[in-house]
Each structure stands twice: as C-alpha cells, then as structure tokens.
Amino acid sequence: MSTPVMHAVPAEGGAAPDTAVPVIELRDVAKTYAIGDIEVHALRGVSLTVERGDFVAIMGASGSGKSTLMNIIGCLDVPSRGWYWLDGVDVRTLDEGALSRVCSRKIGFVFQSFNLIARTSALANVELPLAYMGVGARERRVRALAALDAVGLGDRAAHVPSELSGGQQQRVAVARALVTNPALILADEPTGNLDSVASDDVMEIFDTVHRAGRTVVMITHEEEIAARAHRVVRLRDGEILSDTTRDAP
C-alpha cells in the first residue's frame, strides 16, 4: 500500500479552494483494537473533511466510534489505516514528539470533565498552554485575561476551579482552548456534565467562538446540543451514517 506523504487536494468531495486547506481531512480512516483474540473495529473507513470556519457536531450512540474518531482527530490516537491531514499536515509523517507539538498548537481541547488543573487559578490554567509554548509572562497574562474576558469570566481570574460552578469551569476550559489561537477547537461532550442552564451558557460561548470565525468540532450525543451546530455528522458502527449541513442562518 502506497502512502501519499504530501497533502493532495481531495479528488472526491468537489473543489477544495487552493487558498485554504481544510482544517481536518480524514480519508478512509479505520481503527481496530485487539481485545484478547477478538478484533474490535471501532472505525471502518471514515472519510471526513472539515473546512475552516465550520461548526460540526459528531453524533452517535455509545459504541458508534465517535470517541475513537475524536481521539484520532485530537492526535491522541493514531489510525490503524487511512490518512489524516490536520491543517495540511500529514500526521502520519510525524514522530511522537512532533505530533504532540503540532497538535497542541493546532487544537484546543475542551473535555467533558473540564480537566482544569486543581489548586491553580483560572488565570494560571488559561496561561498554561502559552507557558508550554514558551510565551513570555507578560504577554501570557494579557492574552489569558483577554480569553477569560471572551468567555465572560474576566472577574473570576483569581478563582481556583473548586470555587467555580461547573458552567464556569467549562468556560475557563474553553478560554484555555482558545488562548493559543488554534486552528480547531475540539470539544468532547462539553455539556455532558452540565445542567441545562449551564449548557446553554457554554453553547452560547461556542456560538460566539464560531461566529468569530473559528472551526469547532464537537462530539455529543444530545440532539439539542447538536442542533446548534451547522453540520451534523452521525456515526453508527464505525461508519458515517449521515452528514447534513444546515442552511446558513
């Protein structure tokens, strides 16, 4: 099997603009786990292209392969077969160190369980990705405060996660994902641990982020959350069942 190393303009799926490469391009991606002697096919050949500025919800019941897809998109896992270009970079050509470096620059993660670092202020949590990128202390602070302002938590910068409500924690997490200016915001069940009011708050933030021109990919199993996205991709048994784009409002 020959592996194209360079990014190629996708043959199918119509004309990709030369000016902007897709943020995500998956082609025939499969993932197989071996559990004992049994092979589990989590993904059975998924092809998906997400253009810049898209707001995509990936839906599916548990076991549909959506978590596996999310891990592969987030570079937390590698596909068993197929190709994946993240913002024009073929991730299969990268070694582990380069992979985590590239992905952490290009992807901002938002997790279901917030995953803020305990006993660390909201500001410090948001500063952290910048610190790992080597941004200086002053610039870091300015950018982190701006990101917190953007999620409406500028006045909560000094609070530690345990002093914040679930919705607030998730908004801090979104600010942390935004602060590095990534090509993609990847959210895994971002409202899964929140009540409906907090969910609305967080989804407002995602709407705002999207309107500001960012690309958002969100994994969810809630219809009403998915309904706020512009495009819904449904998975079942490791394959794409449907891919519908809502008309632009």
Add this chain to the structure above:
Amino acid sequence: MSWRDNLRIAVGGIVSNKLRSALTVLGVLIGVAAVVILVAVGTGSSQAVADQIAKLGTNTLTVSATGRFGGGRSTTGTQSRTASLTIASVKALEDPDNAPDVVSVSPVASTSVTATFDGATTTATVDGSTPSYLAAENYSVAAGRAITDKDVDDHARVIDIGQTVASELFTSGQNPIGQTVQLGSASFTVVGLLAAKGSSGLQDADAVAIAPYTAVEDVLTGYSQSFSQLIVQGRSASTLNLAQAEVESILASANDTTVAALPFRVLNQQTLLTAATSTSRTFTVLLAAVAAISLLVGGIGVMNIMLVTVTERTREIGIRKAIGAPKGAILTQFLLEAVLLSLIGGVAGILAGLVGSRFRIDGVQPVIAPYSIVLSFAIAIAVGVFFGFYPANRAASLRPIDALRYE
C-alpha cells in the same frame, strides 16, 4: 516554560500534600544529619586521640630494653646476649656529634607505689629520672621547683607531684610544697607541683610523682646497672625520624650489633600518631558509610513518594500533555519536585547536624568537618536527581490518551 513557572508548579506539588512531603523530607534530613554528625564524631575522636598523643610529646622516642621485638623488626633469634640501657648509653646518646638531632636523654626507673600522707593514700607512678624528663614528657611545674641535676647527684629524696596525687593526698587548703609524703616504704619531700596534663589514653598522666632516678633506685626499685626505658627528646617532630636513626645506630654500635638486630625497641611518637590517625580515619569512614546508607534509604523514600505522586496525578499529566506540555516540561516538573524535596531535606539535615554536633557524644566532642557538609549536601541533591528521574520519566512518557482515561 521559565524556571520560575517550573518552580512554582513543583512547590505547588509539594505543598499540596504537606504531611507526605514532610515525611519524605524527614528521611533525607535524617540521612544528611547522620552523615554530618557521625563524621563530626569521627573527626572529633581522631582529634582527641591526636591530642592525647601530643600530650605525651610528639618529639620523643621511647627506648625500651624489652627489645626482643626490636622496633617492629624481627630479630633472628640468635640474639642470646642481654643488652641493657645504662648510664653509659645515656651519655653516648647525648653526644652532639653522633646525635645532632637529640636534645636530651632521660633514663627512667619507674615503679608504682602507694603514696601516703596524713592518713590519705593513693596509687601513684613514681618516675625516677633526670630534670630533662619533665621537658621531654611535656610536664611543667605549676608551683615550687623542678628536680635538679644536683638532686640527682645528691640522691635527694625530693619529688614533683602531679595534680591527681596532690588532690588525693592533700586537702584543698593545704600547700603540698615542703610536705613529706610516704612513697611505699620511703619518705620524699614534695618540692614542686606539676601543672595538670589530663589523661592520656588509659593512663592518668597526673597520677605521677617525679623524683631523681638515683633516689628511686636507692629506696624503691633497688640499684641496677640498667634502666627500663630511656626517653629521648628530639629537636622537633619533623626531625624525629632522623633522631631515631641516630639513636638506633649509636645503640647498635655500642652493643656490637646491627640496627636490624637491635635488642631494643625504639618507639617513635610520630609513628604512633600516624598510626592512631589512620586508625581513626578508618573509623570515620566507617561511620560515614553507615550514615550514607541512611541517606540512601532517604533517597528511596523520595523515589517512593514520587512514584505515588505520579500515579496520583496521572490525570493532571494527561491534561498538561493534551494542552501542549512537551515531554521535557513534565520531566522537569517532577524532577524538580524530587530535587526540591531532597534539597529541603539536605538543608534541614545540615542544620540538624550542626546543632547535633554541639553536644558531646559518648565523651567525644564532635568536630564538624566542612567536607562532610558539602559532601552530604551534594549527595542529597544527587539522590533527588537519581531517585526522581525514574518517576519523572515515567510521568513524561505517559501517553495523554491513557493518562486522560485514568481515574
């Protein structure tokens, strides 16, 4: 990631579990303090031994007539003629031409007696000798006068007594000078009181009475041609080996034999000092080694707790990696935490060691050896790096997907 950021994260990690960190630090603290204190005890005791030998005089040779083992040299066994140390030997050794490095030679006729004064008794060593003996043996006269050459010539029954003898025989208000004390069956007049010298090894150097050898031979040991010992005072400690060579060659020619077959034992204080010093150095090294083991155990404690910390914070590591922490940053964070633990333990251990070394331990006043502080501190840091590296590397090598799944 600046050093300040790393440091803040590491300190945060330590502070987040104060009791556990404190116990870990305690392990290193005990190790470092043990090294500092035990090396100080070793150094202190070796200094005490050196001081005791110095009290005996570091520039003297003791020539003994019981010379079958001839100064460490094996004799052939064909030596059947008895050789003795006589007044002629003394004169020969005092010859400034043949023995330029010898200052004085004092014959010693020594015996142990019961001294009595006014109902009080004590056991004293009576050293019958010449006036030069006092200088050779580092005795000085605190009150009264020393014995003189005239006393020796006159067979005068006069003594200089040591502090122990004085305090045992006389009450505090009494002036011993001029009093007559009974030594065994003979009576001697005290003419001088010796300054305190302290104990030297097993012997109390102050439980002595020094008298002219002529008088001691007359009434205590009985007259004989020979002396049990000669005390030879060398010009200085550094030329003592030269003096020894001169003494041996003079005695050899006087007795018609070779230096190798010399029927006397010549004990060199300098050699004794060297031997004692090397013995106590071995002792110090042994103590330090024992202490180092406890430092090692402290280090294992650091490793153990770091492994627990890494396991406990697996999820945090996953988050950090997912938001872009490179492997090096995670490694640095945990390594710094381990080093910080051992650093705190090291500093506290040195302080504890300094305090602990202020107390006398089993009669030895510990003497802080600066190298032990530097060494134990360096080892503490090295222990932190060494035992911190494995857990830190384990943390840094975690895959974010596994780490994030970890509950």
